[in-house]
Amino acid sequence: MSQTTVSLVLSGKAVGRISEPTAEAVRRAARDLGYRPNAAARALRSGSAAAVGLVVRDVTHPFFGRTLRGAQRAAREMGHVVVLIDDGAAVADGAAEILREGTVDGFLFFTTDPPTSLRAPGAPPFVLIENEQSRLPFVRLDVEAGTDAALAHLHDLGHEQIGYVRSAVGGQTFDRRHARWEAHLRAHGQEPAQQVTVFSAFDADSTIAAGRELLTHPRRPPAVLCDDDVLASGLLAAADELGVRVPQEVAVVGFDDLDIARLTHPPLTTVHFDPEALGAAAFELLYARLQGKRPRNRVLPSELVIRGSTVAAEPDAGGLSLDAPGHG
């Protein structure tokens, strides 16, 4: 039983080359001995590491974490492994180096700025997450539809002025959301520049400070769009502290439908996305490209979930039965 025979059998290329009894013997021996082909040797010989890098701005944020999980599970199914790279500054260099070393076969970029070096000809395969670029492969959420649904909901409630807690961190997600907000206001005869807008990072201090700033503004709006649920939570915490009643005095909408959206006071109306699916789709796209295919980009759907931060609970409802899927 030569080494070649073993390789052929175990890689499933034995058809018509190796007789079934021999193949079976090989398989049994491999099982009994607990044999696993060596990853390094395989990578060296085949030129593929069976690994992809995921570059993410901040693993700490639940949305990123869930995306990571989705990507990791999809990768595992295809026998691939996910290498995490979480580091604001050094991302560009780090990623490029790791790739040149052949540690990974390609990248998933969930950051605002993928290294421009990767756009050079002969660049390695990669997929952008929530970052649509002309002629580059990407996977993204249908932020536009989700934002429109949220704005329509606020409009239905009679709110004309709509304030905005924006992410201080840049990103296409936020830009696209902002564009829909502007469009909505203009379509209803409002001037976007007239609306109260504040910026915030994602840590607790920043979100609360931004919330205070917005709520104490002389032209405090009756409704506020927040770039995500974390920012919305900060706004709610600030409202609580300042004694501003939600939703009676201010209606609040977040995005992402994180767990935290159910835990706030009141529970948060938000736009639901599926980060696990986003991560999985991103891996699948990259995997297809590694196979030399040209898969189509993907846009994943959204759904508005209405809770207590926009619609007051019945005074004596005594329950938390506000959850209802909206139109999405």
Place this chain on the structure above:
Amino acid sequence: MSQTTVSLVLSGKAVGRISEPTAEAVRRAARDLGYRPNAAARALRSGSAAAVGLVVRDVTHPFFGRTLRGAQRAAREMGHVVVLIDDGAAVADGAAEILREGTVDGFLFFTTDPPTSLRAPGAPPFVLIENEQSRLPFVRLDVEAGTDAALAHLHDLGHEQIGYVRSAVGGQTFDRRHARWEAHLRAHGQEPAQQVTVFSAFDADSTIAAGRELLTHPRRPPAVLCDDDVLASGLLAAADELGVRVPQEVAVVGFDDLDIARLTHPPLTTVHFDPEALGAAAFELLYARLQGKRPRNRVLPSELVIRGSTVAAEPDAGGLSLDAPGHG
């Protein structure tokens, strides 16, 4: 300039073997050409993949995410890479296989049950996080001191009965915490079995349901210890829904000092830990073991942070200035 010469120079083993002019020429050429040694070949030859696996129960939980980040940064400093494995069921098999394939050199286990197969003789190097086992290397938090500080705080406030929202997921962290809670009660003439205790998973539905259960209990306790901030948030959300005032009617303490602890209503008194340091320490321990050393296990400190969920804010304080480091 032979291949050997290049290898010697770039790996820093050129002293006394290669003349300085030659070495310098090699270094410059490497830089100009952007040469990076191939990871697979290096791994194959040296037997080390310069990669470690991190097995984590749930990347979605912020504490895990931050630990992951800490480990990843420490690994990067030593030129290592972190492979993420997040998968409840398949962890044991998956991890063992990946290791036998040589994809990683060792593991960091942040789970309740590391595969028992790894305890066999000839087992690969690994480090347990928050899971102390006799004769196995580990890194953990000083949960005991943190819990004692929290309990002392509640005692100082005059609370004798102390309810408990426990994690439905097992884990040594929670067991050790529970033991201190029992000890504290007994030391003050209370019977642990008499206390109201509920269990909860970490998703929003579970935490809120558990909170409701505890708060509607006929012998509702005046103070509650929660196994972490996420569970405490659910309790606060339930209190809010049921109109139970915190801290006047129920005082609440959480653990971990996650961002969410600043965002709840009221802000959460909690025990602060440093998950990034935990992750970094875990990697450092593993790295030392990979070098053949026998590093000492590490126990990282805790600190009680007192906020509004145990001590009411001044009625007209008008600010959020309650934060204060406690003893711990």
Place this chain on the structure above:
DNA sequence: GTACCAGCGTACTACGTATTACTGCGCAGG
């Protein structure tokens, strides 16, 4: 009876690195 072919395996090589053993050379000591 020879030529050919299919069926089944196996020797050999390359992948890029780290390491070991070796070579060539100049110089000092005897």
Place this chain on the structure above:
DNA sequence: CCTGCGCAGTAATACGTAGTACGCTGGTAC
């Protein structure tokens, strides 16, 4: 003038796999 030794560098090898090309055997066609 020969021996020996230290310096500078190189040839050769092994790591474990995937793939290619080859070899052997037995049967069939002419």
